[in-house]
Amino acid sequence: MRLSPRRRPDPVLISAHRCLTRDALEHAIQLGVDYIEFDVQRCADGSLVLLHDPVDIAPPDAVPYDEALELLAGRSRVHLDLKFTDDGVVEATAEAVRRLGTDRLVVTTLDDRSVAAVRAWSDVHAPALLVGLSLGRGVKGFPVWRQLKVRASEVWPHVRYRHSRANVVVAHHTLARFAVARFARKRGLPLLVWTVDTEPSLRYWTRSGRAWLVTTNNPEVALRLRRPDRIWP
Numbered sequence: 001m002r003l004s005p006r007r008r009p010d011p012v013l014i015s016a017h018r019c020l021t022r023d024a025l026e027h028a029i030q031l032g033v034d035y036i037e038f039d040v041q042r043c044a045d046g047s048l049v050l051l052h053d054p055v056d057i058a059p060p061d062a063v064p065y066d067e068a069l070e071l072l073a074g075r076s077r078v079h080l081d082l083k084f085t086d087d088g089v090v091e092a093t094a095e096a097v098r099r100l101g102t103d104r105l106v107v108t109t110l111d112d113r114s115v116a117a118v119r120a121w122s123d124v125h126a127p128a129l130l131v132g133l134s135l136g137r138g139v140k141g142f143p144v145w146r147q148l149k150v151r152a153s154e155v156w157p158h159v160r161y162r163h164s165r166a167n168v169v170v171a172h173h174t175l176a177r178f179a180v181a182r183f184a185r186k187r188g189l190p191l192l193v194w195t196v197d198t199e200p201s202l203r204y205w206t207r208s209g210r211a212w213l214v215t216t217n218n219p220e221v222a223l224r225l226r227r228p229d230r231i232w233p
Helices: 022-031 065-072 088-100 112-125 144-155 158-164 173-187 199-205 219-225
Strands: 013-016 035-042 048-050 077-082 105-109 130-135 168-172 191-194 213-216
Touching: 013 022, 013 219, 022 035, 022 065, 022 219, 035 065, 035 213, 048 065, 065 088, 077 088, 088 105, 088 112, 105 112, 105 168, 112 130, 112 158, 130 158, 144 173, 168 173, 173 191, 173 199, 199 213, 199 219, 213 219
Parallel strands: 013 035, 013 213, 035 077, 077 105, 105 130, 130 168, 168 191, 191 213
Antiparallel strands: 035 048
């Protein structure tokens, strides 16, 4: 009996991490990465800007959220990491879907309730939207009991994923290697790994089948390691 040829896994996609300036966005576009990642914060005046850390007043050079979407529309897929947790997460997601399209967007956040709210909205308006609950938050300054509770909920995230209904597994690369990659495989969910920067780690995570998407501060290295002609044993 002649066996069908085994289908090779799809190549791992590469996301340029924390592109928060106009120059960084343009550079990532020119590199030809698969996704461009940026963080969004809400300022005290209600405006949305590209920033990683919370602020009351946006710096003068902060890129407005709607301007970033306009810049990237039709030019790149976007990994949108929402850093705020109010009711505006749905509005921000809806605007991204309107500007970019459902198939050119993945939305992530550390907040379970925000994921659940975006998923409830997408059920009606954008069923194919990818929405991920991110695992690996910083716990510095937390009481020891809370640190242990948070880490346990990330190593065994079954309950959190069931309640939030996230349809992408998002994990820090250490957690992903330890347990979360196996969790994603068992459930048939795409795995997004962050933030992979060293060459040995990039070599590991860009191997076909290891992840769906890898976020990195060194996209040039990641793209070099993920050559389309690379044959893995």
